Amino acid sequence: MAEPGYEARRKAENQRASGNIDGAIETLEAYLYTDPHNCRVRMDLARLYIIEKDNKDFGMVQLDAILDIDPEYDDARKALVSVLKNNKRYNKETCEHFDILLPKYPNDLALLHTYGTFCREQLLDFDKAREAFETCVEKEPKNVMYRLSLASLLVNDLRMYDTGREHLMVANQLQPGNKKTQDALKRLQKKKFQGDKGPKKGFLTRFVK
Numbered sequence: 001m002a003e004p005g006y007e008a009r010r011k012a013e014n015q016r017a018s019g020n021i022d023g024a025i026e027t028l029e030a031y032l033y034t035d036p037h038n039c040r041v042r043m044d045l046a047r048l049y050i051i052e053k054d055n056k057d058f059g060m061v062q063l064d065a066i067l068d069i070d071p072e073y074d075d076a077r078k079a080l081v082s083v084l085k086n087n088k089r090y091n092k093e094t095c096e097h098f099d100i101l102l103p104k105y106p107n108d109l110a111l112l113h114t115y116g117t118f119c120r121e122q123l124l125d126f127d128k129a130r131e132a133f134e135t136c137v138e139k140e141p142k143n144v145m146y147r148l149s150l151a152s153l154l155v156n157d158l159r160m161y162d163t164g165r166e167h168l169m170v171a172n173q174l175q176p177g178n179k180k181t182q183d184a185l186k187r188l189q190k191k192k193f194q195g196d197k198g199p200k201k202g203f204l205t206r207f208v209k
Contacts, residue, residue: 005031005035016052039066043062043063043079045062046062046079059083063076063077074104077100081098081114084097085117086122087122088122091123102115107139112136113133115132116149120157129157130153130154133153137167144171147167148181150164152184154167155168161192165188165193168181168188169185
């Protein structure tokens with residue numbers, strides 16, 4: 001037996017896939033009028049508003065409503081912090097959400113990376129950001145995004161140029177065509193390491209397991 005709201009969600013997804021975003025929203029909202037406590041349908045609606053319509057305020061209203069219905073609905077809480085982390089006005093609320101999520105999901109590196117970004121950009125707590133990014137790199141050493149986040153923090157905020165360059169070099173080795181990495185390396189080399197040929201051959205082995 002199909003779950004309540006399955007047909008509405010399926011119809012809305014087909015509408016979204018065909019580019020009819022307003023139709024998808026209307027489908028989900030019509031269903032919620034009859035079943036307002038359906039968190040899955042409301043989650044789909046929140047995603048449409050946030051991702052497709054770039055209406056983060058109304059998307060957050062939907063996410064807050066989900067958590068009012070079910071405080072254990074962690075997908076909604078994770079989605080909420082991904083939006084809240086970009087605005088200092090919500091720092092206290094964002095911290096409270098992270099305090100709930102991080103102990104429950106210690107191996108969710110995407111969540112931890114989001115937390116590190118929040119600590120760096122909003123709290124200006126570079127030590128906590130470094131701890132988060134270093135854990136991400138330690139657990140997933142071949143992830144270029146984690147390397148770049150750590151390198152950017154080390155170079156731009158902590159002024160740890162040598163270590164930052166080493167992580168950039170590893171990122172460049174892992175993904176040679178990444179223009180962002182190449183540009184960052186060139187800028188850093190020009191600014192801080194003129195005349196330096198760079199780390200000796202073989203140094204990368206201690207950074208990539």
